[in-house]
Amino acid sequence: MRYSTFGKTGYEVSSLGFGAMNLPGVPLEQARAALNYALDEGINYIDTAAGYRNSEEIIGETISHRRSEYFLATKTNNRDYKTAKEEIERSLDRMKTDVIDLLQIHYVNFVQDFKAAMEEDGAYYAALEMKNKGHVRFIGITGHRPELLAKWISKGQFDQVLFHLNLAQPFALQELIPEANRQGMGKTAMKPLSGGFIQPVEKAIRYPYSQDVHTVISGMVSVEEVRENIAAMRVEVGAEERSELESLALQLGSHNCRRCNYCSCxxxxxxxxxxxxxxxxxxxxxxxxxxxxxxxxxxxILACAEYEPCKEKPLCEEKCPYHLPMQQTVQAAAGYYVTK
Known part of the structure; x- marks a missing residue:
């Protein structure tokens, strides 16, 4: 396992992080086995969120007795001070810990959300207060708009940033990672499989592993998945393989969707x-x-082509900040059912 210093936090974190979002979907004993196996194998970055159903409770139940062995990151999706502070306090209780290593202001995709979180009565100041009290060590931000995240972190208010980085979403390389480097921030890449789409798993994992990030969080739910993800990082990525992966990322990322979820169908x-x-x-x-x-x-998908209000002007495309041909792509996807 490769370890690196997590930006200005000074912590040494493993190149593979354990994403705990999907643990509520499996039996508790399976989750317990996966988490403890991950710690046994040297994974020391555990990522969750208050909004991931009972993921925090699972962490508290299964590995809180090993608290000194992992860097614990969680998130609040609230924007105001009061509810964010209450949620942070609940997270501490649920995970049976006195301190959260990294509290992230979560899923900040809209300008108005960022402004709300950063107001004097916003979530950022709840996190800052908990940091001053010793219950939070560092504050981060997550989102799906890499160019906006690059702008928002430029004032030096955050210690870490979490973003998509995979073979189909290489966009953080353009502005966000360089700005995070200028700020000396921890860089956490998520969704190496893009939510379960990219195969083979080894190739998918090795792309973000080859890039300038500290840790890649993968949503694992079993010992077998942990073992498979670790195996993908056993060998460093050489220059030739990296070039091949980057060429593939240019091809697979040509859809240009950032998953910002501005659109609706x-x-x-x-x-x-x-x-x-x-x-x-x-x-x-x-x-x-x-x-x-x-x-x-x-x-x-098959209904898209027949929806009358969208025939003249697709309603989804009006909301896309990147002006992408979404209707065309959705209708082309209908061919999946012919060739399957």
Missing amino acids: PVGVAIPDVMISSRIRETLGLLPKGNGFYDRMKDK
Whole structure:
């Protein structure tokens, strides 16, 4: 396992982090085994959030007795001081700890959300107060708009930033990572499989592993998945492989969707998932989870072409800050059901 100094925090963190978002979907004993195996194998970065159902409680129940062995990161999705502070206090109780190593202001994608969180009665000041009291060590920010995150972190108010970085979403390389480096921040990459679309797993993991980040959090739910993710990082990425991975990322990222979720579909198509998986589906094929997504989404994707209000001007495209051809991509995805 590779370790590196997590920006100006001074902590040494493992190159692979344990993303605990999906643990509520498996039996407690399976979650317990996965988390403890991860710690046994040297993973020391545990990522969760107050909004991930009972993920924090699972961490408290299964590994709080090993608290000194891991760097603990959680998140609040609230924007105001009062509810954010209450949530941070609940997180401490749920995870059975006196201190959260990293408290992140979570899912900040809109300018108005950032402004609200940074007001004097905002969530940032709740985190700052808890830091001054010794219950939070560092404050971070997460989001899906890398160019906005680059702007927001430039004032030096955050210790860490969490962002998408995978073969289908390489966009953080352009502005965000360079700005984080200028600020001396911890850099956490998430969604190496882009939510279960990218295969093979080893290739997917090795792309963000090859980039300038401190830790890559992967949403693991079993000992087998932890073992598979660790195996992908056993060998360093050489120059030739890195060049190949970066070329593939340019190809798979040509959809240009950041998953900012500004768009919405009147017939219920999960547009970002279709956009991001479009190039993956054509080039690499999909993981079983990705195929399951398309199976569930079939009726909605097929309905897109017949939805009358969108025939003249797609309603989803009006909301996209990147002006992407979403309707065209969704309708092209209907071919999945012909070729399957």
